[in-house]
Amino acid sequence: MLPYAKVIVLGSPISKSNFKLHNKNGRAILPSNTGQAHDKYALYEEEIAYYARSQNPNIILDESLIAILKVYYKSDKRHPDTANITKSIFDGIEKSGLIVNDAQIRRIITEEFYDKENPRFELEFYGESQFELSYTIKKVEIPIEKLLYKPITTGKVGQNINTPAKTTANSNKIVCEFCRKSIKEIDPIKANGGKTLICRSCFTKLF
Structure with a gap:
């Protein structure tokens, strides 16, 4: 079997990069049953873990990996920072047992898209023992409209x-x-x- 897995989780992706809570010993924690808005971070990780495992039964990727992440937001005007979204996603994937540790992910390509009707993320893992990554950047022949920030x-x-x-x-x-x-x-x-x-x-x- 090829060292490959794909995970799709529906809904608007969220980032926990700006939320930090530590216990008495200084260890980072993520409460899920306080009844407060903070619970959403832990619940989102649990949701990711569920889909990662249910969509890839009996698969454990234990080698170095290439990750291709496509994030689809509802709107191009208001959404989390895509550069930070990977933390929530990879923590959830690690909890699922699909991978051993997110340190395995040595190469990452993250792409940002917009889908008002079906926000989601799609994540693919490729084992480096049998896959390699290449990419090309080139100048477009016909310039497209600028997306300004x-x-x-x-x-x-x-x-x-x-x-x-x-x-x-x-x-x-x-x-x-x-x-x-x-x-x-x-x-x-x-x-x-x-x-x-x-x-x-x-x-x-x-x-």
């Missing part, structure tokens, strides 16, 4: 605006992202680059 507005020129900690409507007290109660600790637990604050009680319940 606008810079992200962050406030004043040269100034980045950080998202403030969430507060209650009637005060400036910091509240927990999960239980919505006021955090009394002087040094609350921070996640997601400091944008998410968690009281120690809720943090303990995550384990």
Whole structure:
């Protein structure tokens, strides 16, 4: 059997690259049952793992791999950064057992497309023992319309605006992202680059 596998997961791809939550020992975790918006990252990985395994029964790729990833977004105007989308996808694939470790993926080609009716990603793996990768870049004979990108507005020129900690409507007290109660600790637990604050009680319940 050739060292090959293909995974198709329907739905708009999501990226978890900007979300970080760590346990008491400093290890990164991804909770899935808190009832909060953060659960979507872990649930998306589980969905990817399910389809990867069900679409490739009895296949385990344990050699170095070439990966061809085609991501189809709903819109060309608003979607995650394609450069970051691979993290969520490959973590889900690794959980499925289809590959041993995402470090096996030594060559990656990622392509971005748009399909309003059927957003999805399609991922193919090729074992390097029997496949090789080649590509060609050439000048087009007839130029096509430019797809232009606008810079992200962050406030004043040269100034980045950080998202403030969430507060209650009637005060400036910091509240927990999960239980919505006021955090009394002087040094609350921070996640997601400091944008998410968690009281120690809720943090303990995550384990």
